[in-house]
Amino acid sequence: MLVKMFKEKIMVEVTFAIALLSFLLFSNVCRASTIGVNYGRVANNLPSPYDSIELLKNMKAGRVKIYDANPEILRLLSGTNLQVSIMVPNNQISIVAANQSAANQWVRDNVLPYYPNTMIRYILVGNEVLSNKDDQGLWYDLIPAMNNIRNSIDQHNIHNIKIGTPFAMDILETSFPPSSGEFRLDISRNNLLMPLLRFLNWTKSYFFLDAYPYFSWSQNTSSISLDYALFQGSQTYVDPVSGYVYTNLLDQMIDSVVFAMQKLGFNNIRVAIAETGWPNGGDYDEIGANIYNAATYNRNLIRRIVSKPPIGTPARPGLTIPTFIFSLYDENQKVGPGTERHWGMLHPNGRPMYDIDLTGQTLDSEFIDLPQPTNNGPFHGKLWCVVTNDTMNEMDLGQALEFACRRNGTCDDISPGKSCYQPVSIVSHANYAFSSYWAKYKEDGETCYFNGLAVQTNVDPSHGSCKFPYVGIVDTKFPSALAKPIQYLNAAKVACQTKATDVKSAFPQTQDKNIPYLCMDLVYQYTLLVDGFGLNPYKDITLMNKVQHKIYQIKAPWPLGCAIDLVSSTSNKIRVSSS
Structure with a gap:
C-alpha cells in the first residue's frame, strides 16, 4: 500500500x-x-x-x-525533433571489436529498428575508455569497434550518423x-x-x-x-x-x-x-x-x-x-x-x-533569485561519516560494516569491552566503522559513500568515552604538495619555452627572485622524483612529513623548492586525519 x-x-x-x-x-x-x-x-x-x-x-x-541504446527510450524518441546520441557501453566494446558480424548484429538490434524516425545522429563507442588504465586491453579494441560500427552503418547507406x-x-x-x-x-x-x-x-x-x-x-x-x-x-x-x-x-x-x-x-x-x-x-x-x-x-x-x-x-x-x-x-x-x-x-x-x-x-x-552560495570558500572543521538514517536494510548495512572492518585496526574500538562497543546496535557500530575507515583511508581516495548507506556530517557522533575518528581541514600557511610527478615535467615544458618577462603571467604565484631558475627547478624536481626515486610519474604523491599543529599531527611540505607551490593541487589547506 x-x-x-x-x-x-x-x-x-x-x-x-x-x-x-x-x-x-x-x-x-x-x-x-x-x-x-x-x-x-x-x-x-x-x-x-x-x-x-x-x-x-x-x-x-x-x-x-543516453549511455546505452535503451529500446524503450529510443521508441519514445521516435517522431520528436530531438537529435539522439546512443552508446556502445564499455562492456560491449570487445564483442563489437571482435568481428564485423558482431558489429552488424549490434546495429541491427540498436539502430535499424528505430532509425530514421528516431533521429540517431551519434553512436559513441564506450565512455572515457582511455582514462581506464586498469583495463588497457580495452584501449586496443576501441579502434576496431569504431571501424566495425562504421562499416555496418555504411552497409545500410546511413550517412548522417557520426561515430566517435x-x-x-x-x-x-x-x-x-x-x-x-x-x-x-x-x-x-x-x-x-x-x-x-x-x-x-x-x-x-x-x-x-x-x-x-x-x-x-x-x-x-x-x-x-x-x-x-x-x-x-x-x-x-x-x-x-x-x-x-x-x-x-x-x-x-x-x-x-x-x-x-x-x-x-x-x-x-x-x-x-x-x-x-x-x-x-x-x-x-x-x-x-x-x-x-x-x-x-x-x-x-x-x-x-x-x-x-x-x-x-x-x-x-x-x-x-x-x-x-x-x-x-x-x-x-x-x-x-x-x-x-x-x-x-x-x-x-x-x-x-x-x-x-x-x-x-x-x-x-x-530568473527567480537564488540564495547566495555559502561554500565558495574552503570548509574548515571536523567531519565524520555516519549511516544516512536508521531505517536502512540491516543486511546491506551489515555487509558495509563487514567491509569497513576488514582493514587493520579500523574497528578495534567496537570490539567487546572497548570504549565504543556500547550501545550494541548495527547502526551505532556502522557509524563508528564508517568514520574510522574514512579517516584512515580518505587520502587513498576512499569516500564516505558505502553504497549509498553513508553521509558526511559535521555533528560529532562521539559519546561518553567513545571518541569517533574524523577527517578535518585546518588552516595552514604550508601547501599540501599533493601532485603527480608528471605535473613538474608539464610545467617545465611551459616554463622553459616562456620568455622570462612572461613567466609571471604564466605562473603568477612564482616569487620574482625564483623566475630565472624556474625552468631548471621544475626539471630538477621531475628528474629527482622519477629517475632518482623511481616514482610513477602519473600517480599522486604527497611530498610531506608529519609535524605537530596544536593537538593535531598534520603534514608539512618536504622542501623541494618553489615548484611544489606551482603544481600543488591545493595551496591553502591540508587534510588531517585524527587516526
Whole structure:
C-alpha cells in the first residue's frame, strides 16, 4: 500500500512538473535549442522514460545523449525533433571489436529498428575508455569497434550518423597554457592515438570531450578565479605562445585539445562537448558545489553555445560546438564523492533544480533569485561519516560494516569491552566503522559513500568515552604538495619555452627572485622524483612529513623548492586525519 501511494505521489509530482515546465517555457514555444542534455539513469528514484522525454521536450532541448541504446527510450524518441546520441557501453566494446558480424548484429538490434524516425545522429563507442588504465586491453579494441560500427552503418547507406568516443581531460599530459596541449605519452607513443585521430578525420566526426571547469577550478582555487570558471567577470588570460586571449576556463580546456591534435598533424577535427556542467551540491569539503554556481555556469554556457553567429573558441573562432549538458537529473546511485550524485538540472520528481532556459533567450534578471552560495570558500572543521538514517536494510548495512572492518585496526574500538562497543546496535557500530575507515583511508581516495548507506556530517557522533575518528581541514600557511610527478615535467615544458618577462603571467604565484631558475627547478624536481626515486610519474604523491599543529599531527611540505607551490593541487589547506 505504501509503495503504491509513493508511486502515485511521484506520478502526480512529475505530471505537475511537466505542466510547470510547459508554462515556464511558453514564451519560447516556437524556439528549439541546439543544446543537448545527458540523460543518465544511475538512480532508483527517477521518472519513467516517457515522463523524462516529455520533460526534455518541454525544456526545448535540441539533443539528448543516453549511455546505452535503451529500446524503450529510443521508441519514445521516435517522431520528436530531438537529435539522439546512443552508446556502445564499455562492456560491449570487445564483442563489437571482435568481428564485423558482431558489429552488424549490434546495429541491427540498436539502430535499424528505430532509425530514421528516431533521429540517431551519434553512436559513441564506450565512455572515457582511455582514462581506464586498469583495463588497457580495452584501449586496443576501441579502434576496431569504431571501424566495425562504421562499416555496418555504411552497409545500410546511413550517412548522417557520426561515430566517435568520449575522452576525459586526462587524455592530455599538458593542458596549460592551451598552446602547450599535448596528449599523454602512454597513448601517443603506442600506435593507438594516431589511428583514432585518422578515423575521426577521415569520417569527419568529432573529438568528443568531457570538459568540467568545476574540477580544474576546485583543485586550483588559488590560481583560477571562480568568475573565470563561470563565464563571468572581466578577467582574461593571454596565452604566452599563441597570443590568444581567453575569457573563460572552458575555452582554454577545449583549445588545449585543439593544439594537441594540431601537433600530431590534425588541424581540422572539430571538438564536440559530450559532457559539461557544474554540480548543484556535494560533500562539505567540495568547494563551490551549489545551486547558485550550477545555475550560473549552465545559463552562461547555453548563451555562449547558442549564440548566432557562433562564437567558437580563440583557436577555432566562429565554429559551432555541439554540446551536451550533464545532466538531466541528480543520480543517487553514482559512487564516489557527493558531487557525483548532484549534477542534475531537475530533481528526481521532475521539478527544476533552478530556472533554466535551454534556448538561451531568458535574461538573468528574469530568473527567480537564488540564495547566495555559502561554500565558495574552503570548509574548515571536523567531519565524520555516519549511516544516512536508521531505517536502512540491516543486511546491506551489515555487509558495509563487514567491509569497513576488514582493514587493520579500523574497528578495534567496537570490539567487546572497548570504549565504543556500547550501545550494541548495527547502526551505532556502522557509524563508528564508517568514520574510522574514512579517516584512515580518505587520502587513498576512499569516500564516505558505502553504497549509498553513508553521509558526511559535521555533528560529532562521539559519546561518553567513545571518541569517533574524523577527517578535518585546518588552516595552514604550508601547501599540501599533493601532485603527480608528471605535473613538474608539464610545467617545465611551459616554463622553459616562456620568455622570462612572461613567466609571471604564466605562473603568477612564482616569487620574482625564483623566475630565472624556474625552468631548471621544475626539471630538477621531475628528474629527482622519477629517475632518482623511481616514482610513477602519473600517480599522486604527497611530498610531506608529519609535524605537530596544536593537538593535531598534520603534514608539512618536504622542501623541494618553489615548484611544489606551482603544481600543488591545493595551496591553502591540508587534510588531517585524527587516526
